[in-house]
Amino acid sequence: MAPAQIRTGPVRPVHLGRVRPPIAMSGPRQSGITAKSECAHRLVPETGALYMLPMKRFLPFVNAGPLVGVIRLSGQIAANSRGAALNDQTIAPLIEKAFSKGKPKAVALAINSPGGSPAQSALIAARIRRLAEEREIPVYAFVEDLAASGGYWLATAADEIWVDGNSIVGSIGVISAGFGFHDLLTRHGVERRLHTSGRSKSLLDPFLPEKAEDVARLRHIQDLVHKGFIAQVSDRRGARLSDGQDLFNGDVWVGQEAVELGLADGVGHMVPKMKEIFGDKVRFATYGPRRSLFQRLGAEAAAGLGAEIEERALRARFGL
Numbered sequence: 001m002a003p004a005q006i007r008t009g010p011v012r013p014v015h016l017g018r019v020r021p022p023i024a025m026s027g028p029r030q031s032g033i034t035a036k037s038e039c040a041h042r043l044v045p046e047t048g049a050l051y052m053l054p055m056k057r058f059l060p061f062v063n064a065g066p067l068v069g070v071i072r073l074s075g076q077i078a079a080n081s082r083g084a085a086l087n088d089q090t091i092a093p094l095i096e097k098a099f100s101k102g103k104p105k106a107v108a109l110a111i112n113s114p115g116g117s118p119a120q121s122a123l124i125a126a127r128i129r130r131l132a133e134e135r136e137i138p139v140y141a142f143v144e145d146l147a148a149s150g151g152y153w154l155a156t157a158a159d160e161i162w163v164d165g166n167s168i169v170g171s172i173g174v175i176s177a178g179f180g181f182h183d184l185l186t187r188h189g190v191e192r193r194l195h196t197s198g199r200s201k202s203l204l205d206p207f208l209p210e211k212a213e214d215v216a217r218l219r220h221i222q223d224l225v226h227k228g229f230i231a232q233v234s235d236r237r238g239a240r241l242s243d244g245q246d247l248f249n250g251d252v253w254v255g256q257e258a259v260e261l262g263l264a265d266g267v268g269h270m271v272p273k274m275k276e277i278f279g280d281k282v283r284f285a286t287y288g289p290r291r292s293l294f295q296r297l298g299a300e301a302a303a304g305l306g307a308e309i310e311e312r313a314l315r316a317r318f319g320l
Contacts, residue, residue, distance in 0.1 A: 064281075064283070065279070065281030065282055065283050066104075066105040066106075066278040066279065066281070066282050066283070067102045067103065067104045067105060067282075067283050067284075067285060068104055068105060068106045068107070068108050068274050068278065068282055068283070068284050068285070069097070069098030069099065069101065069102070069104040069106075069107045069108070069284075069285050069287065070098070070107075070108045070109075070110055070270070070284050070285065070286040070287065071091075071094060071095060071098045071107065071108070071109050071110070071128075071287050071288070072110045072286060072287070072288030072289075073086055073091070073109055073110065073111045073112070073113060073124070073151075073154050074086075074110070074111075074112040074113060074144075074288070075112075075113060076113065076114060076115075076116045077113060077115060077116030077117050077120045077121050077124075077150040077151070077154075078116045078117050078120065079117055079119075079120055085116070086113065086116070086120070086124065086289070087117070087120045087123075087124075088120055088123035088124050088127065090289055091124055091289065092127060094287040094288065094289070095124070095127055095128060095131065095287075096131070097287050098285070098287050099131040099132070099135055099137055100135075101285065102285060104137060104285070105137070105278055105282075106137060106138045106139070106140060106274070106277070106278065107128075107132070107137055107138075107139045107140075108139075108140045108141075108142060108270055108274065108284075109128070109139065109140070109141040109142065109154065109155065109157070109158055110142055110144065110270065110286075111141055111142065111143050111144065111147045111151055111154055111155050112143070112144040112145050112146055112147075112151075113146060113147060113148070113150065113151030113154065114146055114148050114149065114151060115148050115149025115150035115151045115152070115153075115171065116149070116150045117150065118150060118153070118174070118225050118228070118229065120150070121149075121150035121151075121153035121154060122153065122228070122232070124154055124157070125153055125154055125156060125157035125232070126157075128154075128157040128158075129157050132157075132159075138159050138160075139157060139158040139159050140158055140159065140160050140161075140162065140270075140273070140274070141154070141155040141157070141158035141160070141161045141162065142162050142163075142268075142269065142270040142273070143155060143161065143162070143163040143164065143167040143169060143264070144164065144167065145166075145167065145168065146167065146168045146169075147161075147163075147167065147168075147169050148168060148169070148170060148171035148252055149171040149172070149173070149175075152169060152170060152171065152172065152233075152263070153229065153232060153233075155169075156232055156233055156236040156237065157236070160265045160266075161263070161264040161265050162264065162265060162266055162267070162268040162269070162270075162273055163255055163258055163259065163264045163266075163267055163268075164255060164267065164269065165254075165255040165256060165267050166254060166255055167254065167255055167258070167264075168252050168253075168254055169252065169253055169254070169258040169263050169264060170247070170251060170252040170253050170258065170263060171250055171251070171252050172229055172230065172233055172247060172248045172249075172250065173226060173229070173248070173249065173250025174222040174223075174225045174226045174229070175250075176218060176222060178204065178206055179206055180206055180209075180210060181206050181207050185207060192207045192208065194207075194208070200214075200217065203217060203218075204218060226248070229248075230248050233247070233248070237262055237263070240262040240265070241261070241262040241263070242260070242261045242262045245261060247261060247262075247263065255267060271284075
């Protein structure tokens with residue numbers, strides 16, 4: 001029988017890899033796959049053409065290198081989903097993908113955040129821990145410029161925290177800030193009219209003089225949130241925390257200083273550290289919030305500007 005027709009050029013429907021030199025074939029046509037070197041050869045009965053395909057398509061057990069899912073956690077943490085703010089609603093699908101897509105060997109958190117909402121920080125960190133424990137996947141946090149306040153809360157979701165030598169870490173405390181306008185209204189002859197049902201309904205109204213009982217109530221709320229923050233850090237960092245210094249007074253530390261106090265595990269960057277742990281063939285799949293062109297340039301421009309101003313104000317507290 002005449003030799004089977006050989007095609008060595010690229011055939012778009014099925015050719016996925018580099019074509020090797022033609023392979024001579026004789027005898028009856030056969031359909032199926034035969035493995036040779038790095039490619040598999042498919043003989044299509046209808047045409048008698050031989051196509052060369054990558055072996056990995058037919059040998060799923062061939063190791064492509066361990067995969068690390070990377071979650072980018074950058075920006076202010078706030079319930080508002082507009083702008084670039086981090087919150088559980090917008091980041092949850094990305095966290096789920098990082099733990100499930102491609103059977104990752106680990107998940108890495110790339111953190112650069114001045115903090116924000118305690119509740120959103122807790123929700124995001126709890127989601128990361130739940131998935132890590134359910135799927136038995138280790139989590140590593142890598143701090144870039146800043147992991148302060150709620151940003152450090154996110155970092156505690158990791159099994160290990162790695163920082164740059166210039167990273168600012170800590171600010172384990174609670175802050176509340178605002179303005180008072182009652183004198184401004186008085187000077188301009190504006191009368192404030194406020195009617196409430198409930199003695200504390202007008203708590204810390206910026207258009208009324210500050211009341212001592214309102215401040216005491218606010219401090220009580222802050223103390224409760226602070227205790228929750230302390231419990232999170234103590235539970236996650238445990239015996240690694242230094243006993244010789246108050247770590248929960250809202251102060252911040254830089255790089256190696258944070259390592260020595262037990263707030264971080266070492267100075268290191270993501271790619272070399274992951275290669276050190278998982279080998280040179282480690283691969284990365286990055287997941288982070290995305291905004292459409294319409295969101296960036298259109299309807300949400302004003303909201304995004306406001307969020308940017310607020311985040312810059314938060315970062316300015318740390319000299320950034």
